[in-house]
Amino acid sequence: MTEIPDTTPAELETALQRAAEAAEAFGSQPPATRARQIRAVADALDAASGELVPLAMTESNLSEGRLTGELKRTTFQLRLFAGVLDDGGYLQATVDSADPEFPLGAKPDLRRVLVPVGPVLVFAASNFPFAFSVAGGDTASALAAGCPVVLKAHPGHPRLSVRTGEIITAALAESGAPDGVFHVVLGLETGAVALRDPRVKAAAFTGSVPAGRALFDIANSRPTPIPFFGELGSLNPxxxxxxxxxxxxxxxxxxxxxxxxxxxxxxxxxxxxxxxxxxxxxxxxxxxxxxxxxxxxxxxxxxxxxxxxxxxxxxxxxxxxxxxxxxxxxxxxxxxxxxxxxxxxxxxxxxxxxxxxxxxxxxxxxxxxxxxxxxxxxxxxxxxxxxxxxxxxxxxxxxxxxxxxxxxxxxxNGWPTGVAVSPAMHHGGPYPATTDARFTSVGTAAIDRFLRPVTYQNVPQNLLPEPLRDENPWGIPQTRHESK
Amino acid sequence: MTEIPDTTPAELETALQRAAEAAEAFGSQPPATRARQIRAVADALDAASGELVPLAMTESNLSEGRLTGELKRTTFQLRLFAGVLDDGGYLQATVDSADPEFPLGAKPDLRRVLVPVGPVLVFAASNFPFAFSVAGGDTASALAAGCPVVLKAHPGHPRLSVRTGEIITAALAESGAPDGVFHVVLGLETGAVALRDPRVKAAAFTGSVPAGRALFDIANSRPTPIPFFGELGSLNPxxxxxxxxxxxxxxxxxxxxxxxxxxxxxxxxxxxxxxxxxxxxxxxxxxxxxxxxxxxxxxxxxxxxxxxxxxxxxxxxxxxxxxxxxxxxxxxxxxxxxxxxxxxxxxxxxxxxxxxxxxxxxxxxxxxxxxxxxxxxxxxxxxxxxxxxxxxxxxxxxxxxxxxxxxxxxxxNGWPTGVAVSPAMHHGGPYPATTDARFTSVGTAAIDRFLRPVTYQNVPQNLLPEPLRDENPWGIPQTRHESK
The missing domain is CATH 3.40.309.10 (Aldehyde Dehydrogenase; Chain A, domain 2)
Structure with missing residues (x-):
């Protein structure tokens, strides 16, 4: 079995730079286009099941049945986020029209939409080689949000990680996604260096309390701190x-x-x-x-x-x-x-x-x-x-x-193991269950972690982003607050 | 003029303990009840305008016109959040019914709602003695969310802060709010001690980059870190x-x-x-x-x-x-x-x-x-x-x-000064504008900062919180995802 070497600093630099350069093109695509790219990833992973599951077995001691089910869950999850994009409600487009009679003085035309935060660093978990790893929920939700992903592989399954990454990258390219959207990197130090890099705008992690807290502390001690979504430890009484x-x-x-x-x-x-x-x-x-x-x-x-x-x-x-x-x-x-x-x-x-x-x-x-x-x-x-x-x-x-x-x-009257992927699921909780109790890492709401609002004030139609235009070219839901 | 002394450690302890003890009773009231309490606060502040504005003038060098307008904006904002409570959509109640045919295996009944995070520590700003101070947007949104507030007064206007706090506390009491929901504390060290206290579950701040960053670092270095919403510095090009x-x-x-x-x-x-x-x-x-x-x-x-x-x-x-x-x-x-x-x-x-x-x-x-x-x-x-x-x-x-x-x-084609209080407003931005670009401190979405989701799985109707029950006793909007 070939040893998989850690990512070199030069390779990491390339990955980060390509991710940063891909952010604008990837994030500004219509959501339906990104949905097709994400479905292509799901299809390619399903097609590679016969190769990926045996590889995962050799690296995880998990059974074929468990891993086959987990891969199915993983591609289901990717397609679920594709559906979120097709719907478009995740953008929370809000149009609040001008009101010259507003009680506090004339109110301008205000329109708010969520935009991708930029490249996301994802730390893969050991215990789900598919569903919380290279193509897992963090990756799926970050890609859906329109954020390039730098995926730090878990050392427990490096070969599976690299191979999964190749399949994702190829599927993204074949389906027309911009270059440089997805990268797998390896090595403990690689992850810490990437987390400090100013091109990384958010990070997600699933693992232990000590490892997660150390990374949380790095993310917050940066000159420009970034959101860090860590799922750490839970006793589940x-x-x-x-x-x-x-x-x-x-x-x-x-x-x-x-x-x-x-x-x-x-x-x-x-x-x-x-x-x-x-x-x-x-x-x-x-x-x-x-x-x-x-x-x-x-x-x-x-x-x-x-x-x-x-x-x-x-x-x-x-x-x-x-x-x-x-x-x-x-x-x-x-x-x-x-x-x-x-x-x-x-x-x-x-x-x-x-x-x-x-x-x-x-x-x-x-x-x-x-x-x-x-x-x-x-x-x-x-x-x-x-x-x-x-x-x-x-x-x-x-x-x-x-x-x-x-x-x-x-x-x-049930058992906590088994987490349904659904719009009402919340897989999160107060610290140390997670480092940010307001967000979930499972279910469609996980996309919220990688978006931030921008408000456009009195911006003319031709300079507004598509989801805020009156003609609504993407056909997404717009919440309208008309003046009374 | 009497000097206003810093809050003593014993007084702070009392405030924190009373806030913690009030959290459950205050947060579990129907939103319409809390709306009435918040409107009572707005009415009391308006009624005290003749006393508060002159007091603010002596402590801020700001004009009567500016301060009168600012107080009007402050009470408008309180009433706006009362309206958010009357609507109830802020709870994001989501009902995802059981589905025995779900592709990944039978799905349970899942219902998600937002719950208050608990006592919030608010650091008042110097430049808006009303609108970003004791009764300002942070206080209004935290109270609306159902969180008791410990308000650290700005040293620039201590007398106004204490007096405003007295009026708020009296109005809350008279309108039937639980005891201990609101406290004004004074002193630099008081604020830092309170921020480290485990009973404080979130904090909000408006001020300078150095002060805000120091507090952000304290919030994140706690054994149990808490969300810290700082609005720090902005060049507004x-x-x-x-x-x-x-x-x-x-x-x-x-x-x-x-x-x-x-x-x-x-x-x-x-x-x-x-x-x-x-x-x-x-x-x-x-x-x-x-x-x-x-x-x-x-x-x-x-x-x-x-x-x-x-x-x-x-x-x-x-x-x-x-x-x-x-x-x-x-x-x-x-x-x-x-x-x-x-x-x-x-x-x-x-x-x-x-x-x-x-x-x-x-x-x-x-x-x-x-x-x-x-x-x-x-x-x-x-x-x-x-x-x-x-x-x-x-x-x-x-x-x-x-x-x-x-x-x-x-x-x-406008000017950035003057921030409309509206559902589409986003008063936030990437660091150092704020410490969390996903949230706004102005506008109705500011309430999101002080809520976190909880999902109830297969919980019987009598043990569900009101907003998730089928009979919907609070009459709030419920988003339903029925099984296909």
Whole structure:
């Protein structure tokens, strides 16, 4: 297998310069034209599935089924953003006509539209070699917005990244996109250098809290700071009420084990803690289900080592008991621990930090008040989940209120893993779930991250950008505020 | 006159704690209820005009007419946000119903709504004692969003700030708002301490680049960083084409002098540079108009001293010539300088930095290319203006494209001072105009800064927040994406 070398400084310079030079031409195309280019990328990736999936398998330890599904999701997502462009509403074109009678004095003709911010640097994730990587949601939304992309490949799958990049670049060229719109670069230092470059106007990242925070700090300490959209860490707590346990305790136990152990627990929405009433009586079924989960190799050796270390640290906390664990072979062993709320609150640093891998903790609460105190102990999360029944409505409502302040998505009687790509999805949340809780990285609203508003005042029709002209040549939705 | 002391640490602690405790009750009220509370604030401020305007005059050196108009604008703005609440569209309530046939597998019921971020720290500005101060746009939009406000008063007008705060607090109480929603605090250190406090969830600031950047850095270096919306500095360049000068040179000269010298040049949208063709022939009328402007005391002695220093530094740049200046008495003397593009580009540090006060520079360009190079030299601005006629359409278009990348608002044949409060207004721009080019601090879209999305997945009707329920008890707009 050929080693893939890091991008050289000269190559990075070329990529950044070409991206900067492509920005105006790429961003000013009609959205429908860019939609065709993005669909061409999706088609080319689908056509290359037979080559890409095996390549991804060799670099990620993930199964063919999982990767085939993930590639399908990735191209679905690209086409979803093409649909966003065809619609055109994402431009938020607003026309507020002149009003000589305005109470504060004559008001000019004001028209606002969103414009692309310029080249975007995307840091690919390890755990989704397709859907959060080279052709993933960050790339799809940045390209849709009209921004060239410099993609910093994850070191876990360099060959797949380079090959995916070649396919994207070729598809963009064949479909008539301007030159220089997409670049894959490799190397830790390459990413940091690119992030400091003034030609880069925004960045997106999916990964760990320490890596993401370091990059966030670089982005903000630039002479000209740029928006940095990092998805970092999330514990995704799940609370089950006594009523829910009475109604379907075993089902909840099984669903939970499937959710925390699937994909070797390498999902950003893995439930890290399950809160159960102290008398839940589910230890046996939880242990049995967990023991039945096969060991699964983690994405790479570094992550495996990290998992072993964190697992040891968490297991050693006094008051934490092992409910089920397998033997340590070369896979990451599913591990289910249990403790109570008092122990959790006394050991926040050790227990309220994400463990990346198939480990989760069942935490028992002795009273509703204790459950509420536990809910208040969390920092920001991508998700929080509640299992409840009608007879617990008041208790459930008190938890919903507390969890709402600490999560970007609240689920009821379900599991946080599996993120639907939809207009109402929010895959984000207060820090450290993300570095900017106002934006999502999944779903059509992700395009908003790479756009900024510009208002045109009294600008004549021929100098207005297409989406703001009265004749509306792109046929996009225009919101009109006519003078009264 | 009584000295107003800084807020003590104990008083600040009380303010922060009360704001945090008020957040849930204030934010979960129906928007129409909060609208009534905000209108009560506007009414109370209008009723106190006879007391507030004279107080503002003694602390700002601004005229009665200007301050009366500014207070009117301030209460108009509060009522505008009340209207935003009555409409309810700002919640962006989106209902995406379940779809068992979704191509990527059964899709759950997903509903997204914006929720208030929590207590907001607002740093008031010096130059608008009403409109960008205690009851200004940041306060209005934060309260409208449902966020309690801790307002750090500007040291330039402490008595006005305290009195305005008392009126706001009383009006909120009388109109039934929860206790603890609004607090005025004083002192430089008070602001920095509050910005580091974990109970503060977002901050807004209007002021200078150094002060704003220092606060931005604090907000981002917190263990849990928060959004910081700073409006810092802007040069607001104006370009006039040869055709515009031929058609109405004298009119442009007069309008420019009025715009840069009004309010002693203490506006964030003051035009700092006017680019004219080398043969413009307007030196005399520009000088005459500038000499006719009366000296005007600046807001305070610190700003006056800063103006004198910057004025000296700019005037001393070789190649910069004085077109008109008055004698230095106790006011800030309107000063018009002139130079050419070559000198400007060779002295960017001295000449491309905002001078707060009534100074502006006429820069001559020898060719269209030179004008375009000048346009490319700018960093971010709140505004950029173009004066052009039909016969210069191509040149004008080439400037519009370049200015678009460097400004939040583009004006045609007008002047940047005077910012209409409207749904299509964008008062923002790339750094250093603001620290977040995606958001505006003027106009109804300013409310977006203090909201974040939360998605509810399969949550039963009784546990959903009101704006997402099928029965829609608040009667707000819901965008529905039904399954096909």
């Amino acid at each position: 799940v609370f089950a009420t006594p009523g829910a346990i009475r109604a379907r305790g075993a089902e909840i136990a099984k669903g939970y084990v499937t959710s925390y152990s699937g994909n070797a627990g390498q999902l950003c929405t893995k439930p890290g803690l399950l809160f159960l009433p102290a008398d839940h009586g589910l230890d046996e079924v939880l242990a049995e289900e967990s023991r039945a989960v096969a060991a699964h190799k983690m994405l790479n050796e570094r992550l495996h080592q990290g998992y072993c270390n964190r697992r040891a640290a968490v297991t050693e906390v006094p008051g934490v008991r092992v409910l089920a664990e397998g033997s340590v072979d070369d896979g990451a062993v599913p591990t289910l621990l249990t403790t109570d709320v008092a122990t959790l609150l006394a050991n926040r640093e050790a227990l309220l930090e994400e463990v990346f891998g198939p480990l989760s903790i069942v935490v028992t609460y002795a009273s509703e008040d204790e459950a509420r105190r536990a809910a208040e102990a969390f920092e920001g999360n991508l998700t929080a989940t509640l299992h409840a029944e009608d007879d617990d409505a008041e208790f459930a409502a008190s938890l919903v209120n507390r969890l709402r302040d600490r999560a970007g998505r609240l689920l009821f | 104006v370009f006039a084409t040869p055709g515009a000068i031929r058609a109405r040179g004298a009119e442009i000269a007069k309008g420019y002098v009025t715009s840069y010298s009004g309010n002693a040049g203490q506006l964030c949208t003051k035009p700092g540079l006017l680019f004219l063709p080398a043969d413009h022939g307007l030196d005399e009328v520009l000088a005459e108009e500038s000499r006719a402007v009366a000296a005007h005391k600046m807001l305070n002695e610190r700003l006056h001293q800063g103006y004198c220093n910057r004025r000296a530094a700019v005037t001393e740049v070789p190649g910069v010539r004085v077109l008109a200046e008055g004698s230095v008495d106790d006011g800030a003397v309107p000063t018009l300088l002139t130079t050419d593009v070559a000198t400007l580009l060779a002295n960017r540090e001295a000449l491309l930095e905002e001078v707060f006060g009534p100074l502006s520079i006429v820069v001559t360009y020898a060719s269209e290319d030179e004008a375009r190079r000048a346009a490319e030299a700018f960093e971010g601005n709140l505004t950029a203006t173009l004066h052009a006629e039909d016969d210069d359409a191509e040149f004008a278009a080439s400037l519009v494209n370049r200015l678009r990348d460097r400004a939040g608002r583009l004006l045609f």
